[in-house]
Amino acid sequence: MMDVVSLRDLEYVAAVERERNVTRAAASIPMAQPALSQAIARIERRLGVTLFRRTSRTVVPTEAGALLAERGRHLLADVARTIDDTRAAGGHRQVRIQVTEPSLTVPRQVFSAVRHALPGAAVHQMTVPRSQVADMLVSGELTASVGPREHGPGLATEALCHEAVMAVMAPGHPLAQRDTVTVADVAGYPTVSIDSGMSDWNATVARYFTRFGAVPQWTESSAFGAVAAADLVHGSGAVFLALESIAHGLTGPSEHRPFDPAWSITWFVNWRSRPAPMAWTSEVVDAMRGSA
Secondary structure, three states: OOOOOOHHHHHHHHHHHHHOOHHHHHHHOOOOHHHHHHHHHHHHHHHOOOOEEEOOOOEEEOHHHHHHHHHHHHHHHHHHHHHHHHHHHOOOOEEEEEOOOOOOHHHHHHHHHHHHHOOOOEEEEEOOOHHHHHHHHHHOOOOEEEEOOOOOOOEEEEEEEEEEEEEEEOOOOHHHHOOOEOHHHHHOOEEEEEOOOOOOHHHHHHHHHHOOOOOOEEEEEEEOOHHHHHHOOOOOOOEEEEEHHHHHHOOOOOEEEEEOOOOEEEEEEEEEOOOOOOOOHHHHHHHHHOOO
16 A cells, blocks of 8 residues: 555655645755645545645645544654664664754753763754654654753653843943843843744743733844854844853853843753653663753
C-alpha cells in the first residue's frame, strides 16, 4: 500500500493539518506552495477521498484528513525512532536540541553539559519556527527543546532556571538616567519587536504588560536575534526588552536597567514522553538539569 501513500506524503498531510494553511505548511517542510497543493491533490486522487476543504483563508481537514494526519504522525514517529535506535545499536547517537537563541548563556551551558555527558554522540543545535517544535518533539525529529514551556499530548516539560528581564536603551535615552524602570516607564517608548515567526517573545512581553494595565508600542521593524534587536535602539528612542545574559553580553554603546518590581522568565526543557522517547533522552535531560 506504500505505493499509494508514501512517508513523504504523510509528512505533507500532517503539515497541512497542523498549519491549516498550505503556504505556512509549505514553508515548514520546506517546499514551494504550488508543489504542496499539487501533492495533496495527488494523494486525494490516489485515496479516492477528500482530505481537506479549502476556504479563502484556511484549509480544514475532513474526518478522513484528520485520521490520516493523526495516524501518519505516529507512523513517522515510529520510523524516526527506529532509525535512531538502529544508529544507536551501531554506536552512533544523534541528539537534536531546539533553541531559539543559541548564543545565550543558558543554551550554551546546556549544549556544553550534553556534549560532556554524551561524548560519543553527535549533538546538533537546531532553530525552527516555534509552531513546529511540539510536533517535532513528538515525531522524534527533535530530542529536546530549551526555551518556553511546550504544551501538547505526549510531551514532558521541566523548569531549568529563572533569568531576569532587563530594559536596554541607547546611552542618551531618558530611561538610562534611572536606576530601575517600570512597565509604565517602558510603555511610553517604542518596544523593539522580535520576529514572531521564530519566537513568541512579543506575546510574552504583551502578557506581562497587561498585568500592569499597559500595552507595548511595537517598532515598525522587527528583529531576529539579540544583535539585530540591539541595533534598533541605537540612535532611536526604542527600548529592547532582553534577558539579563543578553543585556550584559551586548557590544557597542547601550545601557540596561532592571525592572521594578523585578521581572524574570523561566527556561524549560521539553521532551517526548509518549511514544517512548529514544533510549538516551533521559541522559540528555539529566545533563540539562545540572547545567543551568
